[in-house]
Structure formats: C-alpha cells, structure tokens
Amino acid sequence: MHSRMSLLHSLATDNEKKMVLLVMDGLGGVQGADGSTELEKAQIPLMDRLAAESELGLLSMVDVGITPGSGPGHLSLFGYDPLSWSIGRGILEALGVGAHVGAGDICARGNFCTVDSEDIIVDRRAGRIPTEESAKVVKKLQDAIRSVDDVRVTFYPGLEHRFVVVFSGEGLSEEVNDADPQKEGIPMRWAVAQNEKARRTEEIINAFIKEVWDVLKDEHPANGCLLRGFSSAPHIPSLGELYKIKPVALATYPMYRGLASLVGMDVRDAGETLEQLFHAVGTYWEDYNYFYVHVKYTDSRGEDGNFAEKVKVIEEVDRLLPKILDLRPDVLSITGDHSTPAILAGHSWHDVPLLLWSPYARRSGAAEFGEKSCAQGNIGHMQGEKLMGLMLAHSLKLNKYGA
Secondary structure: OOHHHHHHHHHEOOOOOOEEEEEEOOEEOOOOOOOOOHHHHOOOHHHHHHHHOOEEEEEEOOOOOOOOOHHHHHHHHOOOOOOOOOOOHHHHHHHHOOOOOOOOOEEEEEEEEEEOOOOEEEEOOOOOOOHHHHHHHHHHHHHHOOEEOOEEEEEEEOOOOEEEEEEEOOOOOOOEOOEOOOOOOOEOOOOOEOOHHHHHHHHHHHHHHHHHHHHOOOOOOOOEEEEEEEEOOOOOOOHHHHHOOOEEEEOOOHHHHHHHHHOOOEEOOOOOOHHHHHHHHHHOOOOOOEEEEEEOHHHHHHHOOOHHHHHHHHHHHHHHOHHHHOOOOOEEEEEOOOEOOOOOOOOEOOOEEEEEEOOOOOOOOOOOOOHHHHHOOOOEEEEHHHHHHHHHHHOOOEOOOOO
C-alpha cells in the first residue's frame, strides 16, 4: 500500500456522514469564440450559487501536461495513484457488462467501425449505431466466431457501437498495443506486441479482427471493428476497506460500472437517462455513505466536437441537481475525470474544475462555477488523488495525525 493511501487508511474512522462525488465525464474545456468554456457558457444558476458557498480549485489527474484516460482519471478521484495502479480499459468494460473473466483471460474494449476497401478507417464509431442494432451484430459474430486457433472467444454487447471481447487460452499476454489508429481517414493500425512474450497474442488478435471484418463485410455502417485496452484482472485494494466507507456506484456506462466494481464499490441500477440516474441517488440513500454518480454525455459531446451540445448536458445536470441537494449530503464534490474540450474533440491535458461543498468549506465567494473561477479558487491546483482525503476530512472521517 502506498504512503498517502496508508496514511489515510490509518486515520480513517467510520461515521454516517454522506459524501457525493458527482463526476461529469470530460467536464473541463477550452474557451470558444466568445472566450468562454463549455462550463462557463452554460446557464447553471444552481452550480453558480453553490460555487460561492464552496471551495474551488483545479485537479491534475496524472501530472502536468499528461492527458489522462478515463481509467487513470477515475482512479485518481477515488484516491489511488494512477501511476502506481495501471488498469486497462478492456477489463473495466468487461466487468461493467458482467463478463466472466477467468485467470489469464485477456479482455478488450471493441468499437464497431466503418472501414473502406483500402483498410482506411472512415468512422471509428460506425455512426454510433443504436444499442439494439449493435447487439444484433454481436450475436452474428458470436455465432460465426467461437475461437481463433485454440483460443476461445466470447463476445458481450455494450452500448451503442461498443462491445467487449474476452480471449481465453494458454499463454496470453496483455502487453499488446491497441489495434486502433485513434483517428479517422488513416489506415488501420494493427495490434503490435510490446515484447516477444506477447507475439502469439498479437497474432491471435490480428487474425481475430480479420475474421470479424470478413463476417461483417456486407454490413453497413458496422463493417469492421477496432480493439483497445487489452488487459487482465488486477488486484487492487478495496475502497471501502481503505477508507472505512460504504460506497456505491451509479453509472449508466459499462466501463465506469466495471471500474467501480474493481475498487470494491457496490454497483446499482442507475437507469438509462440522466433523470433516472439522479433519481437513483435517493433510491439508495439510506444504504450507503459514499455515492459515485457518473454523467457520461459531457464527454461524448466533447468527443463529437459539439460545443453547444456539451453545454446543454451541463445545463441538464444543473436542472437535476436538486434531486441530490434535497437529500442534504454532508459533502458534495462536482468535477470531472479529465477535460474533453469540444475544440479538440478528444481528451486533453487541461486541469479539471472542482467544486467542493460542505458546512466546513471556506467559502470562495465566486460568482460562477467555471475554469477561471476555479483557477483562482482557495483549493488551488491539486493532484486528483488528494480529493478523496479532502472529502474524508470535510466529512469528519479522519482522525488527527500525530500527538
């Protein structure tokens, strides 16, 4: 166990105070034409009022200039050093969809994509095909592909264009680079082993992708697939045991449910819409004292490069926030796991805005919740992994250190 984690574990004490971590995925942005970020452009009267009564700051999830993935970003928010605990996206997605993962199995997150006759990736998400259509494609593949060489292959449908594949066999390795160019309009990037031990896994994965493309050659728009995040199940300390809390995850997307499950949270049904997600907090309010509430669509709209739609999602969260505030949490943190500026249409290295409310917060007096006000906030610039300790302190769950 790492030094800061050990310190918090030694100081943690149990009480019934309630903490809520509201994560708007990809919240941070970059200013648009009028000089405002998506968060600053949004009409969010409730969050703006909270900002005046809260402590504000900016979170760096990994380190200055490093663009974090969703996995490292969330681990940081949960109090784990993301440089010490490396978890692949594949295992997170697999756990999130309820996949059976055995010892030595390798999991991968899949995207259905559109590919042309020259192996150029035209659309990495196959037009974000509907979940129902994607499930039919998954069934077609499972019926057609049961194994590659002597490695068993199991498919699991996800949301929209996403799916999970689990490879089960002897001698497999997770040390394989993503089979995904990460950009459109360029050729396919095939899986490449990071060392000689992973060479056979590279061959299995690339043979698998070619089989998928062959089975789907007459489909449109999902006539191919991309794979990333090759990983197996790691051992990671339980959040509840570390910090003497009873945590629950309310998230609609599989990866985030998987990540929460991996760190020992109970994962409960959060519905499919934002309205259902926020309603679910009240449903489980009496059963837990740490609530992780995840909003995906801020990130999705940012990745689509749609500034206006990302603004609308933030405004919808503000409209629904009373469903949490009416429960009277003792500590409320509102932040993101990374920044996804619409201008970049992807994750970025920019620090993430943070609002932390509790009865013991030193009030910022800020006029609004946004990147500029957070940059001037009383928390300052802080490593994301320190947020958990700050929330525990505000909930009076930490004993004094030393005599």
